[in-house]
Amino acid sequence: MFDIIFWLLALTAVVAALGVLVMRDVFRAALSMILLFLVVAGIYVTLYADFLAVVQVLIYVGAISILIVVAVMLTQDVWRGSPPGKFRFTAFLVALAFLVVLGWGIVGTNWLMSDELPKQPTVAGIGAGLFGEGGYVLAVEIAGVLLVAAIIGAIALMREK
Amino acid sequence: MMTLLEEFRAWLSAALPEWAAYLIAGIVGIFVVLGFVLTLVIVFIWYERRLLGRFQIRLGPNRLGPEGIFQPIATALKILIKEDVVPEKADRVVHWLAPIVVFVPVLMVFAVIPLSQGAILADLNVGVLYLVAVGSVSAVGIYMAGWGSNNKYALIAAMRTVAQIVSYELPVVLSLLGVVLMVGSLSMTKTVEAQVVPFIVMQPLGFLIFFLGALAEMNRCPFDLLEADSEIVAGYHTEYSGMKFAMFYLGEYGHALAYACIITTLFLGGWRGPVLPPFLWFLIKVVAVFSLIVWLRATLPRLRVDQLMAFAWKGLFPMALINIFVVAVEMLWLVDISRWLVVATNIVLAVVLILAWSRLFVLGRGRVEV
Amino acid sequence: MTLKTEPFILNVGPQHPSTHGVFRMRVTLDGEVVVDLEPVIGYLHRGIEKLAESRTYTQIIPLTDRLDYLASMTNNFGYVLAVEKLGGIKVPERAEYLRIIMAELMRISSHLMAVGFFLNDLGAMMTPVLYMWREREKIMDLFEMVCGQRLTYNYMRVGGVSQDIPDEFLPALKRFIDEMPRFIDEYEQLLSQNEILLVRTKGVGVLPRETAINIGASGPVLRASGVKWDIRKADPYSIYDRFDFEVPVGSTGDCYDRYWVRIQEMRQSVRIVAQAVKQLPAGEICVKVKQPLRLPAGEVYGHVEAPKGELGFYLVSDGSIAPYRLHIRPPTLINLTALRDMVIGWKIADLIVIFGSIDVCLGEIDR
Amino acid sequence: MEIEGHEPALSAWNIDVLEGKRIEELRVASQQPIADPDNWLGAELRRNILLTTVDYAVNWARSRSIFPLMFGLACCAFEMIATAASRFDIARFGMDIFRWSPRQADLMIVAGTITWKMAPAVKLIYEQMAEPKWVIAMGACAISGGTFRESYSVVPGLNRIVPVDVYVPGCPPRPEGLIHGIRLIHRKIMSESIGKR
Amino acid sequence: MKFERYGIGVLKGMAVTFRHLFRPPITVQYPEEKLVLSRRLRGCELVWYPEKCTGCATCAKNCPQGNIEIVTHVGNQNNYMVDKFEVDTGRCMFCGLCVESCPYEALAMGLCYEGAKYRRRDLVMAKEALAISDSRKPSAYARPTIEASLPKQSLLVYWDRTDGGQKLSLFPLSKKRGRGV
Amino acid sequence: MHDFGYVGILLVVALFFALTTLLLPVTLRILGIVPRRSSAAKNSTYECGMSTIGKSWVQYNFRYYFFAVLFVVLDVLVVLLFPWAVGLRELGLTGLVVVFVLLVMLAVAYVYAWFKGALEWK
Amino acid sequence: MTVGLVHYLLLSGVLFSIGLYGVLAKRNVVVILMCVEIMLNATNVALVALSRYVVPALLTGQIFAVFVILVAAAEVAVGIAIVFAIYRKRQSVNINDFDLMKW
Numbered sequence A: 001m002f003d004i005i006f007w008l009l010a011l012t013a014v015v016a017a018l019g020v021l022v023m024r025d026v027f028r029a030a031l032s033m034i035l036l037f038l039v040v041a042g043i044y045v046t047l048y049a050d051f052l053a054v055v056q057v058l059i060y061v062g063a064i065s066i067l068i069v070v071a072v073m074l075t076q077d078v079w080r081g082s083p084p085g086k087f088r089f090t091a092f093l094v095a096l097a098f099l100v101v102l103g104w105g106i107v108g109t110n111w112l113m114s115d116e117l118p119k120q121p122t123v124a125g126i127g128a129g130l131f132g133e134g135g136y137v138l139a140v141e142i143a144g145v146l147l148v149a150a151i152i153g154a155i156a157l158m159r160e161k
Numbered sequence B: 001m002m003t004l005l006e007e008f009r010a011w012l013s014a015a016l017p018e019w020a021a022y023l024i025a026g027i028v029g030i031f032v033v034l035g036f037v038l039t040l041v042i043v044f045i046w047y048e049r050r051l052l053g054r055f056q057i058r059l060g061p062n063r064l065g066p067e068g069i070f071q072p073i074a075t076a077l078k079i080l081i082k083e084d085v086v087p088e089k090a091d092r093v094v095h096w097l098a099p100i101v102v103f104v105p106v107l108m109v110f111a112v113i114p115l116s117q118g119a120i121l122a123d124l125n126v127g128v129l130y131l132v133a134v135g136s137v138s139a140v141g142i143y144m145a146g147w148g149s150n151n152k153y154a155l156i157a158a159m160r161t162v163a164q165i166v167s168y169e170l171p172v173v174l175s176l177l178g179v180v181l182m183v184g185s186l187s188m189t190k191t192v193e194a195q196v197v198p199f200i201v202m203q204p205l206g207f208l209i210f211f212l213g214a215l216a217e218m219n220r221c222p223f224d225l226l227e228a229d230s231e232i233v234a235g236y237h238t239e240y241s242g243m244k245f246a247m248f249y250l251g252e253y254g255h256a257l258a259y260a261c262i263i264t265t266l267f268l269g270g271w272r273g274p275v276l277p278p279f280l281w282f283l284i285k286v287v288a289v290f291s292l293i294v295w296l297r298a299t300l301p302r303l304r305v306d307q308l309m310a311f312a313w314k315g316l317f318p319m320a321l322i323n324i325f326v327v328a329v330e331m332l333w334l335v336d337i338s339r340w341l342v343v344a345t346n347i348v349l350a351v352v353l354i355l356a357w358s359r360l361f362v363l364g365r366g367r368v369e370v
Numbered sequence C: 001m002t003l004k005t006e007p008f009i010l011n012v013g014p015q016h017p018s019t020h021g022v023f024r025m026r027v028t029l030d031g032e033v034v035v036d037l038e039p040v041i042g043y044l045h046r047g048i049e050k051l052a053e054s055r056t057y058t059q060i061i062p063l064t065d066r067l068d069y070l071a072s073m074t075n076n077f078g079y080v081l082a083v084e085k086l087g088g089i090k091v092p093e094r095a096e097y098l099r100i101i102m103a104e105l106m107r108i109s110s111h112l113m114a115v116g117f118f119l120n121d122l123g124a125m126m127t128p129v130l131y132m133w134r135e136r137e138k139i140m141d142l143f144e145m146v147c148g149q150r151l152t153y154n155y156m157r158v159g160g161v162s163q164d165i166p167d168e169f170l171p172a173l174k175r176f177i178d179e180m181p182r183f184i185d186e187y188e189q190l191l192s193q194n195e196i197l198l199v200r201t202k203g204v205g206v207l208p209r210e211t212a213i214n215i216g217a218s219g220p221v222l223r224a225s226g227v228k229w230d231i232r233k234a235d236p237y238s239i240y241d242r243f244d245f246e247v248p249v250g251s252t253g254d255c256y257d258r259y260w261v262r263i264q265e266m267r268q269s270v271r272i273v274a275q276a277v278k279q280l281p282a283g284e285i286c287v288k289v290k291q292p293l294r295l296p297a298g299e300v301y302g303h304v305e306a307p308k309g310e311l312g313f314y315l316v317s318d319g320s321i322a323p324y325r326l327h328i329r330p331p332t333l334i335n336l337t338a339l340r341d342m343v344i345g346w347k348i349a350d351l352i353v354i355f356g357s358i359d360v361c362l363g364e365i366d367r
Numbered sequence D: 001m002e003i004e005g006h007e008p009a010l011s012a013w014n015i016d017v018l019e020g021k022r023i024e025e026l027r028v029a030s031q032q033p034i035a036d037p038d039n040w041l042g043a044e045l046r047r048n049i050l051l052t053t054v055d056y057a058v059n060w061a062r063s064r065s066i067f068p069l070m071f072g073l074a075c076c077a078f079e080m081i082a083t084a085a086s087r088f089d090i091a092r093f094g095m096d097i098f099r100w101s102p103r104q105a106d107l108m109i110v111a112g113t114i115t116w117k118m119a120p121a122v123k124l125i126y127e128q129m130a131e132p133k134w135v136i137a138m139g140a141c142a143i144s145g146g147t148f149r150e151s152y153s154v155v156p157g158l159n160r161i162v163p164v165d166v167y168v169p170g171c172p173p174r175p176e177g178l179i180h181g182i183r184l185i186h187r188k189i190m191s192e193s194i195g196k197r
Numbered sequence E: 001m002k003f004e005r006y007g008i009g010v011l012k013g014m015a016v017t018f019r020h021l022f023r024p025p026i027t028v029q030y031p032e033e034k035l036v037l038s039r040r041l042r043g044c045e046l047v048w049y050p051e052k053c054t055g056c057a058t059c060a061k062n063c064p065q066g067n068i069e070i071v072t073h074v075g076n077q078n079n080y081m082v083d084k085f086e087v088d089t090g091r092c093m094f095c096g097l098c099v100e101s102c103p104y105e106a107l108a109m110g111l112c113y114e115g116a117k118y119r120r121r122d123l124v125m126a127k128e129a130l131a132i133s134d135s136r137k138p139s140a141y142a143r144p145t146i147e148a149s150l151p152k153q154s155l156l157v158y159w160d161r162t163d164g165g166q167k168l169s170l171f172p173l174s175k176k177r178g179r180g181v
Numbered sequence F: 001m002h003d004f005g006y007v008g009i010l011l012v013v014a015l016f017f018a019l020t021t022l023l024l025p026v027t028l029r030i031l032g033i034v035p036r037r038s039s040a041a042k043n044s045t046y047e048c049g050m051s052t053i054g055k056s057w058v059q060y061n062f063r064y065y066f067f068a069v070l071f072v073v074l075d076v077l078v079v080l081l082f083p084w085a086v087g088l089r090e091l092g093l094t095g096l097v098v099v100f101v102l103l104v105m106l107a108v109a110y111v112y113a114w115f116k117g118a119l120e121w122k
Numbered sequence G: 001m002t003v004g005l006v007h008y009l010l011l012s013g014v015l016f017s018i019g020l021y022g023v024l025a026k027r028n029v030v031v032i033l034m035c036v037e038i039m040l041n042a043t044n045v046a047l048v049a050l051s052r053y054v055v056p057a058l059l060t061g062q063i064f065a066v067f068v069i070l071v072a073a074a075e076v077a078v079g080i081a082i083v084f085a086i087y088r089k090r091q092s093v094n095i096n097d098f099d100l101m102k103w
């Protein structure tokens, strides 16, 4: 059962990701990307990461994809706005090489697997990890600074001089 | 505590293999929920038409069946057998997919809503966030409808969707944060159980923000910009006919029902209530919330899109920020002294903030130099 | 902080919920913002002025009904005034009073519709319209009682009015004017202070005083811009000098002022009707004029303060039974010329509101 | 049916010329009235039991929840709105969902004078309505041009450009008159059969 | 623009709509209950008195659109016999000028207002269709003599009273319900 | 994880439901109950009875892209707060301080955006 | 063979390569942004899978994924801002038109 679900999700994910590449219509590519995000959320669920799954939908589908769709509107003639580029062959080779190396690495490595059941519920754990003492408090604050910087940077960039 | 569904599954698995019990239990539960949703949606459509009629000193549909209760059925049947037009210029795939993308998330929301004590499909550990997350998917559907129709009115409506999500998602999430702070869990059943005093009393400001945000998310008056028929004809479903249009229509009422249920669960104490059985309490509260929505619709004009955004960003967002911080402080120290102290401070906070913001914040004039 | 994208052209109208008929605007939009607007009229051009040249003076009266179909009585009034002016016909007292009553009732009715549909354009889901329609129905009832039709009255005649009022008219009218102020209060309570209405209309679509005068605007549109100009006061026709009423004047000339002026005018109209009912004399309702009527050759311009502004009839007669030329000065056509200046830079939602606040009637614009 | 525009060709002048051409074409093409779709009036339908039941269900649904397309052109539009307003309230017949988009409407109530300039729009919107659709010509103007029949700019009757199911006379017809017309439409729908198509 | 009123304006408006919830709807359930219309109603037909009409054609002359078609021949008492008297109600604007001008009061406006037809040609009313009968009553438009015999109009102004007003009740629907169509 | 299983089944059922309702008219059309008569005019784009001028898929000018950017960033920050909200009691003062700092930063960004006019619709 | 860590990591690798190809080959900046998002998502899948299978008792991987999402959001925000800025200059989102030297 679990296997079937995984294969289904994995297949959809790959198809959706390829869809982003293949479609000439930028809008459809964006939709394909949204589908991918949803599927990835499903994959998180199979990995017992329920909080992440929900956050994935909330952030990626609810926010980032909206932003991207906004940007899609800048494309002239959206329905044929994503033609393949000049370097597609080189790019293909690079990507393929990367995949081969990666795959070889993954399959070849002897992973230390643990048989413990994953920790549930995750939310409180993540909370403790992020904000609790001994957690990643500093990282959180740095991420906060990063985000503020991103806002300031974005506004500075987008403002007209 | 086990939900009814889990008990049912446990009972089933005595006789059946595990997976079969699981599947059967799931499907039975889902059909109960779907039955509830679809009946209520149909009843709501009728109810809104009648209630709106009474607000407007007229009758509303009253001829089919007792008091016109069969009217939505006739309407649904009629739409079902209406021709389906797909404009030639439209993006056919997107045009076909959009109604599904709008409708499915609406049904999905009901997975985590406790209809009665224990009557919940999936008591997720992340229930509250799940609501918002799923809700944001149907906005994508609306966007698809607007874009896929290849119609300028629909396009404008689609862009307004973006404006609406961008402005209302944040206050909604923030006000939910207030609820979560009080409950200490994201689970919906725990939320209901935590409401010895309904949260509408505990944090009126949070309720107000959430209610306004919910109105915007379900495109109801005064934020019904997506189908502002005096401006952009029928909005994103201008080019839709037949069953696909019905899907949007159902989706819209389903959304309204979903948000009525959510507000009931999160702020009105869900199925809790004295004397009457839990399910009845739930129903009464949902209908009350829905009536309030219809009442607003019967009264208010709508905001303009930039005012909507300014209202959300300059009004609701900072208020919500202050609200959660105050609630957090209260939950750490005040609530152990007395619950009613929290109520009092929060009401004072709400009044003070509303007064202050009414004085401080200015909605833009809205003219753009071109 | 602008971003340049290609502007696109959107047809608003002719079949559109809020163009109040078959007006069409070719709007150039940049996102939601209106950057250019080209009004296209003529979708209801019925050739009334031309048809009038082949009809006798009495037969034209039903045609004038169909000019501004929300204010048919006033159109009748203006037309017969012009004819009487050229023909030198004196109208009996009672007829004068009846005309005033009808014209002012018509003004209330027309303003009710203007305000109601204006609020509807703001998105108020029909409710204000339906409330106001209730009062309009009462006025319709009264008109129907007098002349048998709800919309196209054909009531006034050269030399008076076509029929006397029936007995039950006055009690009903008195009751109506008694309760009307209360209903107007209720409308004001419904939305006048509503924050949403305020932010949507205050400061939106400002028509400055000078521009208003320059384009020749009239009626509530002009008065909202702060010009105290009302033909009933400025050039009293019929017997308006006998009544005591005020001319409400706005200050900034925005949509809210236009709305407010209309509401106040309704109150004033109620006052006028109340006075007229009190003073209403008995007697003849129509002088006999020879049928078919022949006017002396010459030309005349008669104008009245129609609900929407100055309604003028310019009549050229060559002595035959039909006018040589009848030109109509429709108030809303002139008021509409301000539209483009008012909307540029506003959003499409404002476009609808501003257009609604002008209160046009296509029957009159296209004629 | 689209004005394809590359930027320079998109001037207001060109649009006007194109639209004018279309008006003229329509005018030439519609000199004769279209026959009233009334052959059902006399015809006795023979249908089998199954078809009758399905017909009944279909017609029941169709006739009892008509979404009218608001098509107010002139004075009559206000009587049409009066029909929808509180006093007469056609919502009672399940017609309270007014659609402005022809895709979702079933019944086009053409209320008012149709000029030749408006005629292409009327025809286009009629054609854009999804099947099944019905048309009411409301008021003298829509029926025959009425008061303005002699005028150079007025279409002498809606039935020149689209087939009309019910004529409601009056100038304007009273709201009751329009409701009566709508009830005639109901009767017509009830006598229709899916087998006939 | 500030939200100076703290939302009180919104609440006030909502109070108004709420009050209307408890007012009786002003709807008439048309096919079952009918309003009594004006006695001077200009309904969508004309009523013609064949015996009074002299065939003088004044009405036809006064009609702004030449909508009345009269064909006569000279009868044996040197009077006109009306062969054809035809009004196209699909075109008539019911202005009443013909009725006002008829010197013999042989033409009146009708009280009927339900004139919808399936066929265009059914709207053209010839002699028989126009003639007065029991079902086709003349209205008192320009005919003051018959005014008293007609019932009083029901007025909305008296909406909360039962005398001469339209009758309204808070729950009208449960009592009276029509069939679907 | 059982609960998510139910959600999954619900998703499947909902998709199935939506698909069948959408495909029902298609079936009925084959049966002849749903009429179909298409023509070029019917399939043309509706625009108030007029023909569309130019193309409808245009580059649309968002004047609110600032809001969009701001929204994405703030949304992430706010969602980050949920784990804290759940564990508020356990995290206690430390958590509150951390979040307070975060909120202050967020407020700084917000105020910056406000003062730079990013919250105006331009 | 039952599904395990390797499968997830391979899936992540495939997605990552697809994203990589897109970033290298596509010319539309917006599409490139999308592909970057795909890559980030792929990384997240790997992180969560590692967390699930290697250290299930700890949530380190998930916490890392949260950070990745945070960074992704910042990246998109800035990325879009750059796109907008460039668009304002060049009226285009085609990368060939971004001749940065001529700025």
Ligand code: SF4
Residues within 6 Å of the ligand: C066, C152, D074, D075, D076, D077, D111, D112, D113, D138, D139, D140, D141, D142, D146, D147, D170, D171, D172, D173, E093
């Ligand atoms: S029929 Fe009469 S009321 Fe109707 S549009 Fe024509 S002129 Fe106006």
Ligand code: SF4
Residues within 6 Å of the ligand: E052, E053, E054, E055, E056, E057, E058, E059, E060, E070, E101, E102, E103, E104, E105, E106, E107
């Ligand atoms: S109806 Fe009257 S006016 Fe007409 S022909 Fe007969 S008598 Fe003469």
Ligand code: SF4
Residues within 6 Å of the ligand: E062, E063, E064, E065, E066, E067, E068, E087, E091, E092, E093, E094, E095, E096, E097, E098, E099
């Ligand atoms: S009512 Fe008027 S239009 Fe009709 S026939 Fe008489 S005069 Fe002619």
